Amino acid sequence: MLRNVKRPADAIDEQRLWRRQMELARFGARPDGGVNRQALSAEDIAARRQLIAWATARGFACSVDSIGNLFVRRAGRNPDAAPVLTGSHLDSQPAGGKFDGAYGVMAGLEALEALEDLGISTERPIELVAWCNEEGGRFPPGAMGSAAYGGAQKLDDLLAIRDWEGVTVEAALRTTLAATPEAPLRTLGGKPAAYVEAHIEQGPLLEAARTTIGVVTGIQGAQWYHVEVIGSEAHAGTAPLKTRRDALKAAMAMIAALEQLMADETDTVRFTVGRFDVTPNSTNTVPGRVLFTIDFRHPDAAVLARLGGAIEGVCRAHARGCEVHVSKTLDMSPIRFDAAIQQRIDFTAGELGLSRMAIASGAFHDAKYMNPLCPSGMIFVPCEKGISHNPVENATAGDLAAGARVLVEVLLQLAGQ
Numbered sequence: 558m559l560r561n562v563k564r565p566a567d568a569i570d571e572q573r574l575w576r577r578q579m580e581l582a583r584f585g586a587r588p589d590g591g592v593n594r595q596a597l598s599a600e601d602i603a604a605r606r607q608l609i610a611w612a613t614a615r616g617f618a619c620s621v622d623s624i625g626n627l628f629v630r631r632a633g634r635n636p637d638a639a640p641v642l643t644g645s646h647l648d649s650q651p652a653g654g655k656f657d658g659a660y661g662v663m664a665g666l667e668a669l670e671a672l673e674d675l676g677i678s679t680e681r682p683i684e685l686v687a688w689c690n691e692e693g694g695r696f697p698p699g700a701m702g703s704a705a706y707g708g709a710q711k712l713d714d715l716l717a718i719r720d721w722e723g724v725t726v727e728a729a730l731r732t733t734l735a736a737t738p739e740a741p742l743r744t745l746g747g748k749p750a751a752y753v754e755a756h757i758e759q760g761p762l763l764e765a766a767r768t769t770i771g772v773v774t775g776i777q778g779a780q781w782y783h784v785e786v787i788g789s790e791a792h793a794g795t796a797p798l799k800t801r802r803d804a805l806k807a808a809m810a811m812i813a814a815l816e817q818l819m820a821d822e823t824d825t826v827r828f829t830v831g832r833f834d835v836t837p838n839s840t841n842t843v844p845g846r847v848l849f850t851i852d853f854r855h856p857d858a859a860v861l862a863r864l865g866g867a868i869e870g871v872c873r874a875h876a877r878g879c880e881v882h883v884s885k886t887l888d889m890s891p892i893r894f895d896a897a898i899q900q901r902i903d904f905t906a907g908e909l910g911l912s913r914m915a916i917a918s919g920a921f922h923d924a925k926y927m928n929p930l931c932p933s934g935m936i937f938v939p940c941e942k943g944i945s946h947n948p949v950e951n952a953t954a955g956d957l958a959a960g961a962r963v964l965v966e967v968l969l970q971l972a973g974q
């Protein structure tokens with residue numbers, strides 16, 4: 558870099574970015590300061606219209622695909638070159654915050670604005686995307702838009718999904734697209750040159766380490782299990798302890814042993830028993846049946862496989878005469894992001910004098926579905942106390958701008974100056 562030549566990071570406008578985060582948070586604003594902007598709702602449509610207004614004011618072209626992913630394109634010198642893609646999602650949880658998803662979209666827009674402000678042209682086009690329905694609260698499952706774009710889910714299956722009121726994705730999309738005529742329909746899918754997503758961490762690690770930039774190594778994998786323990790019901794006053802087949806006590810022994818199995822000095826394993834049903838759930842009857850769930854997560858596929866493979870044996874070893882049925886209900890492999898993208902993020906943050914650390918994402922993100930398509934990565938910034946999916950979700954203007962500075966530099970490198 559020549560001296561006195563402004564680099565794009567210098568053109569990131571902290572105030573403009575913060576102001577837009579706050580303006581966007583008005584769409585679906587809750588009285589408690591949070592945001593309720595569920596996918597394809599009136600609030601989501603209003604946020605989309607605002608994004609289109611900001612984009613067209615700078616001359617960027619907008620388009621939308623058949624699952625409702627909204628794109629903003631800053632042209633490159635080579636119109637035939639595959640675009641570099643950045644973005645996140647505008648939809649929120651019903652009791653969500655101002656930053657989850659919205660930040661990645663606003664940071665991407667700020668990056669396009671910074672390049673525009675400096676008159677920097679790129680070889681490849683840069684496209685900003687607001688993925689449709691990442692949260693999945695209204696129309697489960699989440700990450701619908703990126704899954705359809707990446708080919709992991711079939712469009713027709715997704716269009717038929719209904720919300721609690723019976724409205725289909727197809728009908729809600731029709732209303733949404735009719736309200737955004739400035740964004741013409743484009744073909745679903747594509748092959749971007751690269752994908753980089755900025756997001757708040759949604760966890761406490763960056764804040765605890767007083768670190769500004771998280772270089773995301775990947776998204777941890779998860780396995781879910783149902784464990785059914787069948788004993789026999791008996792009279793609490795008459796059945797001797799030695800002859801009982803008490804499903805609750807067996808389940809408790811299993812969970813204690815699973816806790817041992819999952820013990821991890823580095824505190825990387827996430828192990829949760831979140832559901833526990835006792836039958837008949839009566840004060841004076843020995844429990845005859847217990848159903849409990851296991852959710853455990855880890856970034857390393859080998860660790861996931863080892864721990865997952867040990868679960869059934871541990872449960873059987875502590876069955877205390879009861880019957881045990883263990884079934885796996887979810888198996889999501891961990892994602893590892895492209896090493897070169899991680900290096901770029903790490904190096905660029907260093908160049909900009911920002912503290913940074915490697916971090917695995919505990920939550921799922923749209924980047925999961927981009928990773929098989931093209932070199933992909935994520936930039937995390939801290940959020941207050943690690944709280945997310947909560948109206949009190951918060952972040953500082955300075956940290957958000959720092960993430961956007963790294964983002965714009967990395968996008969420029971990938972798009973070629």
Ligand SMILES: [Zn+2]
Nearest residue numbers: 646657658691
């Ligand atoms: Zn998100």
